[in-house]
Amino acid sequence: MDDLVSLVFLTLAATLRVATPLVLCAMGGLFSEKSGIIDVGLEGKMLMAAFFAAATSAVTGSAWAGVAAAIVAAEVMALLHGFACITHRGNQVVSGVAINIIAAGLTVVWGTAWFNRGGQTPPLVEDQRLLPLLLPNAGDNILVYAALLSVPLTWWIIERTRFGLRLRAVGEMPLAVDTAGISVPWLRYRAVLLCGLFAGLAGAYLSIAQNAGFSRDMTAGQGFIALAAIIFGKWRPFPAFGACLIFGLLDAIAIRLQGVRVPGVGEVPVQLIQALPYLLTVFLLAGFIGRAVAPRAAGVPYQKEH
Amino acid sequence: MNGRRPLPAWAEIAVLPLVNIALAFITVGIIVRIIGVDPLHALQFLVVGAIGSSESIGYTLYYTTNFIFTGLAVAVAFHAGLFNIGGEGQAYIGGLGCGLAILAFDRYLPAPLMIPLAILAAALFGAAWAAVPAWLQAWRGSHIVITTIMFNFLAAALMVYLMVNVLIAPGSMTPQSRNFAASGKLPSMHDTLAAIGIQVAPSALNLSIVLAVLCCIGVWVFLWHTPWGYALRTMGHNPEAAVYGGTNLRHMTMLAMCISGGLAGFVGVNELMGVHQRIVLDFPAGYGFAGIAVALMGRSHPVGIVLAALLFGALQQGGAELAFEIPTITREMVVVIQGLIILFSGALVNMPRPWLQRLFTLRGS
Amino acid sequence: MMAVPAIELSGIQKSFGSVHAVRGVSLAIAKGAITGIVGENGAGKSTLMSILYGLYRADAGEVRIDGQPMRMDNPHDAIAHGIGMVHQHFMLVDTFTVLENLVLGAEGGPLLAGGLAAARAELERLAREYGLSVNPDAKIADLSVGEQQRVEILKVLFRGAKILILDEPSAVLTPQETDQLFRILATLKERGVTIVLITHKLREIMAATDHVYVMRQGQIVADRRTAETNPEELAELMVGRKVRLQLDKAAPKSGEVLLSAEKLSLVDHRGVRLLDNIDLELRAGEIVGIAGVSGNGQTELLQVLSGIRRPTGGKLTVRGRVIDAHHPSDPAEMRTLGLAHVPEDRLRQGMVAAFHAWETSILGYQAQPPFCRNYLLDGPAVGRHCATLMDRFDVRPRAPALRSSNFSGGNQQKLVLAREMAQEPKVLLVGQPTRGVDIGAIEFIHRELVKSRDQGCAVLVVSVELDEILSLADRIVVMFAGRITGEVPAGRADERTLGLMMAGAHA
Amino acid sequence: APAVAQNAAKPAIVYSTGGKFDKSFNEGVSQGAQRFNKETGIAIAEFEPNNETQFEQAHRRFAQRGQDPIVAVGFSQAVALEKVAKEFPNVHFTIIDMVVPLPNVQSVTFKEHEGSFLVGVLAALASKSGKVGFVGGMDIPLIRRFQCGFEQGIKYANPKAELIANMTGTTPAAWNDPGRGAELAKGQFDRGVDVVYAAAGSTGIGVLQAAKDRGKLAIGVDSNQNHLHPGTMLTSMIKRVDLAAYNSFKAANDKSWKGGIAALGLKEGGVDWALDKDNEKLVTPEMKAKVDAAKADIISGKITVHDYMSNNACK
Ligand SMILES: Nc1ncnc2c1ncn2[C@@H]1O[C@H](COP(=O)(O)OP(=O)(O)OP(=O)(O)O)[C@@H](O)[C@H]1O
Numbered sequence A: 001m002d003d004l005v006s007l008v009f010l011t012l013a014a015t016l017r018v019a020t021p022l023v024l025c026a027m028g029g030l031f032s033e034k035s036g037i038i039d040v041g042l043e044g045k046m047l048m049a050a051f052f053a054a055a056t057s058a059v060t061g062s063a064w065a066g067v068a069a070a071i072v073a074a075e076v077m078a079l080l081h082g083f084a085c086i087t088h089r090g091n092q093v094v095s096g097v098a099i100n101i102i103a104a105g106l107t108v109v110w111g112t113a114w115f116n117r118g119g120q121t122p123p124l125v126e127d128q129r130l131l132p133l134l135l136p137n138a139g140d141n142i143l144v145y146a147a148l149l150s151v152p153l154t155w156w157i158i159e160r161t162r163f164g165l166r167l168r169a170v171g172e173m174p175l176a177v178d179t180a181g182i183s184v185p186w187l188r189y190r191a192v193l194l195c196g197l198f199a200g201l202a203g204a205y206l207s208i209a210q211n212a213g214f215s216r217d218m219t220a221g222q223g224f225i226a227l228a229a230i231i232f233g234k235w236r237p238f239p240a241f242g243a244c245l246i247f248g249l250l251d252a253i254a255i256r257l258q259g260v261r262v263p264g265v266g267e268v269p270v271q272l273i274q275a276l277p278y279l280l281t282v283f284l285l286a287g288f289i290g291r292a293v294a295p296r297a298a299g300v301p302y303q304k305e306h
Numbered sequence B: 001m002n003g004r005r006p007l008p009a010w011a012e013i014a015v016l017p018l019v020n021i022a023l024a025f026i027t028v029g030i031i032v033r034i035i036g037v038d039p040l041h042a043l044q045f046l047v048v049g050a051i052g053s054s055e056s057i058g059y060t061l062y063y064t065t066n067f068i069f070t071g072l073a074v075a076v077a078f079h080a081g082l083f084n085i086g087g088e089g090q091a092y093i094g095g096l097g098c099g100l101a102i103l104a105f106d107r108y109l110p111a112p113l114m115i116p117l118a119i120l121a122a123a124l125f126g127a128a129w130a131a132v133p134a135w136l137q138a139w140r141g142s143h144i145v146i147t148t149i150m151f152n153f154l155a156a157a158l159m160v161y162l163m164v165n166v167l168i169a170p171g172s173m174t175p176q177s178r179n180f181a182a183s184g185k186l187p188s189m190h191d192t193l194a195a196i197g198i199q200v201a202p203s204a205l206n207l208s209i210v211l212a213v214l215c216c217i218g219v220w221v222f223l224w225h226t227p228w229g230y231a232l233r234t235m236g237h238n239p240e241a242a243v244y245g246g247t248n249l250r251h252m253t254m255l256a257m258c259i260s261g262g263l264a265g266f267v268g269v270n271e272l273m274g275v276h277q278r279i280v281l282d283f284p285a286g287y288g289f290a291g292i293a294v295a296l297m298g299r300s301h302p303v304g305i306v307l308a309a310l311l312f313g314a315l316q317q318g319g320a321e322l323a324f325e326i327p328t329i330t331r332e333m334v335v336v337i338q339g340l341i342i343l344f345s346g347a348l349v350n351m352p353r354p355w356l357q358r359l360f361t362l363r364g365s
Numbered sequence C: 001m002m003a004v005p006a007i008e009l010s011g012i013q014k015s016f017g018s019v020h021a022v023r024g025v026s027l028a029i030a031k032g033a034i035t036g037i038v039g040e041n042g043a044g045k046s047t048l049m050s051i052l053y054g055l056y057r058a059d060a061g062e063v064r065i066d067g068q069p070m071r072m073d074n075p076h077d078a079i080a081h082g083i084g085m086v087h088q089h090f091m092l093v094d095t096f097t098v099l100e101n102l103v104l105g106a107e108g109g110p111l112l113a114g115g116l117a118a119a120r121a122e123l124e125r126l127a128r129e130y131g132l133s134v135n136p137d138a139k140i141a142d143l144s145v146g147e148q149q150r151v152e153i154l155k156v157l158f159r160g161a162k163i164l165i166l167d168e169p170s171a172v173l174t175p176q177e178t179d180q181l182f183r184i185l186a187t188l189k190e191r192g193v194t195i196v197l198i199t200h201k202l203r204e205i206m207a208a209t210d211h212v213y214v215m216r217q218g219q220i221v222a223d224r225r226t227a228e229t230n231p232e233e234l235a236e237l238m239v240g241r242k243v244r245l246q247l248d249k250a251a252p253k254s255g256e257v258l259l260s261a262e263k264l265s266l267v268d269h270r271g272v273r274l275l276d277n278i279d280l281e282l283r284a285g286e287i288v289g290i291a292g293v294s295g296n297g298q299t300e301l302l303q304v305l306s307g308i309r310r311p312t313g314g315k316l317t318v319r320g321r322v323i324d325a326h327h328p329s330d331p332a333e334m335r336t337l338g339l340a341h342v343p344e345d346r347l348r349q350g351m352v353a354a355f356h357a358w359e360t361s362i363l364g365y366q367a368q369p370p371f372c373r374n375y376l377l378d379g380p381a382v383g384r385h386c387a388t389l390m391d392r393f394d395v396r397p398r399a400p401a402l403r404s405s406n407f408s409g410g411n412q413q414k415l416v417l418a419r420e421m422a423q424e425p426k427v428l429l430v431g432q433p434t435r436g437v438d439i440g441a442i443e444f445i446h447r448e449l450v451k452s453r454d455q456g457c458a459v460l461v462v463s464v465e466l467d468e469i470l471s472l473a474d475r476i477v478v479m480f481a482g483r484i485t486g487e488v489p490a491g492r493a494d495e496r497t498l499g500l501m502m503a504g505a506h507a
Numbered sequence D: 001a002p003a004v005a006q007n008a009a010k011p012a013i014v015y016s017t018g019g020k021f022d023k024s025f026n027e028g029v030s031q032g033a034q035r036f037n038k039e040t041g042i043a044i045a046e047f048e049p050n051n052e053t054q055f056e057q058a059h060r061r062f063a064q065r066g067q068d069p070i071v072a073v074g075f076s077q078a079v080a081l082e083k084v085a086k087e088f089p090n091v092h093f094t095i096i097d098m099v100v101p102l103p104n105v106q107s108v109t110f111k112e113h114e115g116s117f118l119v120g121v122l123a124a125l126a127s128k129s130g131k132v133g134f135v136g137g138m139d140i141p142l143i144r145r146f147q148c149g150f151e152q153g154i155k156y157a158n159p160k161a162e163l164i165a166n167m168t169g170t171t172p173a174a175w176n177d178p179g180r181g182a183e184l185a186k187g188q189f190d191r192g193v194d195v196v197y198a199a200a201g202s203t204g205i206g207v208l209q210a211a212k213d214r215g216k217l218a219i220g221v222d223s224n225q226n227h228l229h230p231g232t233m234l235t236s237m238i239k240r241v242d243l244a245a246y247n248s249f250k251a252a253n254d255k256s257w258k259g260g261i262a263a264l265g266l267k268e269g270g271v272d273w274a275l276d277k278d279n280e281k282l283v284t285p286e287m288k289a290k291v292d293a294a295k296a297d298i299i300s301g302k303i304t305v306h307d308y309m310s311n312n313a314c315k
């Protein structure tokens, strides 16, 4: 009984650990998408951030310097995305894909050049990492709490502030915002920057909190899962958060389900379990949970004079 | 653009892409400098490595073949207004189809029957893998970009499951199927040419490139010279007009994505039938994503796509040689270059236009 | 002229790529007066106003407000100078409530709560003062076009504009709503607001304005005191030649019924009744006009009749083929039945902007001979076909290879019309035949429609322009809220009664 | 560095697509190369292909340039190598983890199951909970071979001991996902595991880290990873690929190079368990005795460790 309780607790803790980067990413992506800028590049931003977080804290020996570097790195990528999609009205998906590929390559190129460990950063010691605060076994480091906090914060900003109102408007009808005397590009740039901020934190979490160092492609598709969570949550913070938790839980359970024989079915193939989040997303996207409507102007570059 | 006159068509098609590539390479040059290598020196190795010998040309063309397939795949979907990011998965499953067909029949069928059958299977499987997201988009309204991304992951999982648990050759160290019998081998280019008395250095280049060329012609005819292609492009430009014109958007979406997926599936033909002669893991190796860049650079026109694919093929081959020659440049450098090309010729395509326009306006007046 | 004009424009130039939309316009708008601007489509009216409002940036020229030169780089500056604009196409966020749209850009503080409360109070005040009542918490998407325009005007008043620009405000209103609008404008004028009114309806110019400017081809070609001019003169100034404002046609010789709808209904996925038991008959050799304020089901009616949408109830018979919810049809089949359809919005439906004219000239017929032979498009044949169309309908420029988007609105319209008429249809559905078309082209198109009527074709014309319906139709059917609210023979129809029916009052 | 003789060997390495720094056999090979380079001062040409079709190119290119010997790392190079080795009968090739029966090819494979058996024994002895964990990389036969040997070792030392095994993933990304590795390990700890064996390339780094963070014991793989976390690293299953590469170079250098097939197990010192200052505190004399006994028995043939890959099954 008692260890059942502890098992449940530990499973939840695991869920939260896995969900944290997803949540941060999703909240970031939410700002971007709400403003009408699709962000397939979350993955790349997170990867860049993870790399610079680890690299910096390995060099400076300060985890906080790492976090700062992560945010800067992610913001640079975010600005690149903005520069392409807002200033030059480029295709947002393409820009995102490009950012992902570039990040995947550059992190390794630089990593090899600077640390020659094949893109890995040196393993980090205690004070170069963000460590659990209260419950060592749960791994509840500061960024986990940041993620939990980010959800109500995002909701409040979007629903209750002037910025939020304009954000929602620009994602639906930029022309209306423009004619109201508000600069569409500046508004969108701010959204994209917010996205960068959160993606940066997510990246830092991966390399200096959850793990002790960067290794190539360590985001392993989580950026896309976060993206799925946003759509899944129909572009609303709390549902998106819920989606992240579900994916986290799936993962936590998957880990425990591996190799377990399910009566009747027999042993569930690892691959199936690992594919579950993607399967689920496809299933849910297919409108079986009701249609998800994207911000109307999402993906459409704003142009006054075609 | 106010004031300035728009670019002449030829400049749009010819000059702009070149400027974009130039920008990408300049950026790469800077990065290469940062890690302490002389860019020009590197460029030289790149070029020589790509077209320096008949062998390297062979490999360049072999990579080009893959890029043509995925480039066309993306382009066809593009023309229908669909964004197919699932080329990776479709190529993977296409390869599976090709491989299964061969594993099933190579012992009984002679090459003249086996090869077309396998090619057909590749197309069908690729198409099927694209058909699901297409159906989800057409009937359930799910976002095809996301679903195709998800289907890339699903394809990977499925393949590994099959390779590890079903198709693996007994006693094999890695998840790979048994080798295909002779009838399941697509003749390599050097053998074929040797047969007609032309000697070239052996390379991975095989007859799939002929298939690729045929696909280019096929796509061109289909898109611009058949009523279905007409309807497909109408849908891409203006769905409402397509409906008005009597096109069923759902069916057209399926058609477009199936063609797209089938084309992507041919990567499997080149890789498995042409080179590996068995089913292996991860042979799509990013060709699906690169296809987006190829299509963008090629302005979604077969001719443009062939040119863009040649560039990417040369990059892939020359890049390998470059890494070969200069240890400090790792293989990821090539990835970066690809990424930058996608960025400049895709997302930032509009950036140089005003400059060029100013240029032309000056020249004009 | 009075002392300092509220607005003074001098030498304004504006091009879009190759299009020289505004060519050195100079004008002065008197304070506290209503100034009208008329001109054919594409004359540059909206562009000029967009420049004044800072939405577009002029390539050259100067803007003076109250005598002071101003840089109008973006709407923010304009708003700051007390300029408000009600755009031809509404600038409202559909998913927002009236209140949210109202405060957008004038939230009064980084947090919403306060601003919204204040706005609610202000809204009630304005509502009382001008009799402009709307429910603050209604979603824009759920409002009628008239109400939406009211919100637009409220937005402007809410920002306390001293200068009000209205771009074709009455295009979407019933005569009654229009009357109310002009009452409001009068009130505003009393309160000293300067008003600029853009419209195509000369009647409104004569009724409301003190002063009128006429634009053509991006230039001011005339400038009159309203008291000293008349519609005929203005029309002539607009087009640059004499135009006959009314069309003369022989009495109809109507024959057998070619299209008939019985209790035709359409309910969308949200359960909204878009079409409600429509009964309609269309006979050979007659023109039936459907009048009504846009958004009352005309669009849907055309969609169902042309096979684009399947009816959810009732039945439709087209030349013997019976169509209902269970036996749907599609535009392709309809074409084979000899039904042609000129859609309401040529750019959105009738053509593909990026296509060559010759490609546009076979939209919907691409799979038919002679355009398609053994599964391949016959390019040359299509080219020749397009050229002949352009001849017959005098589409300018006569260039089949030109991109469809590079034809002027009117010429685009002619091209689409030509494509459909060239098939010598038995039934012809035409939506807004002359929307975005100048008076010159209107004459031509109307004559063509009457011609095909006289050749025994059954013509259905849907238009929001009452005058157009009145001059074209042999029978007039009025739609309101998806229902047919009345039918009048052309002879006994007059604006007022039609207006009442359009507002839902049964005749 | 010592002066290089004119007729010295011109060695070259073609790594597998895993890359030179895979924390696994590629890295081992490069260590062997470095050692050779230190001792002889002879530079070694290296190439990291990014797809399998580049193997053949690389082999041929090196051979053409008169590089000799040429070491090919990983089973997947076999097909290409066989082809090129026939083209260049006078060039010496060495392939690791696979057999290519040609006179001018030296095939080196390892009996990972034997090494894994030993660390399995150690794990079972060290475990208090009687629950031992295994985290594999990508789910492929090679890794199953590790797991299978490990399991036999555990059962040998403590028949009642329970093994909880996880594979990291289904794509090559599984070799590079320390985050997931850590989660898998933590998941196993949550279920009572107190010793975990990582055979997952860089993913293992995460596993070892997790053990450190949770104060559990971990076993490294391929190269000696004990130094990573002294105190929680129980041991490492070493696979002496470095030796294989080094020997090949050395032999070629003093003209004693011989082709043929070598399957390096405990007997040949190809695999072993690591005991050094970093983990000596964790290994009690009894444990050491037991493991050494098992080692002796395996070498003498008293114990035969079943090889998963002999029949793609662990029995
Ligand atoms: N969106 C656009 N982009 C580029 N050029 C355009 C656009 N709209 C119109 N034009 C160009 O501007 C010119 C005028 O178009 P417009 O439809 O305003 O003319 P118009 O005066 O209305 O002609 P008509 O009287 O035939 O309707 C056309 O020749 C067309 O080439």
Ligand SMILES: Nc1ncnc2c1ncn2[C@@H]1O[C@H](COP(=O)(O)OP(=O)(O)OP(=O)(O)O)[C@@H](O)[C@H]1O
Residues within 6 Å of the ligand: A304, A305, A306, C016, C019, C020, C021, C039, C040, C041, C042, C043, C044, C045, C046, C047, C048, C088, C436
């Ligand atoms: N954004 C744009 N891009 C390109 N051309 C444009 C654009 N907006 C307007 N034009 C062209 O500029 C000219 C003036 O257009 P404008 O909308 O000002 O005409 P208008 O007088 O308002 O006509 P309407 O009575 O139909 O509103 C037209 O040729 C139009 O096609």
Ligand SMILES: [Mg+2]
Residues within 6 Å of the ligand: C045, C046, C047, C088, C167
């Ligand atoms: Mg206008």
Ligand SMILES: [Mg+2]
Residues within 6 Å of the ligand: C041, C042, C408, C409, C410, C436, C437, C438
């Ligand atoms: Mg016009």
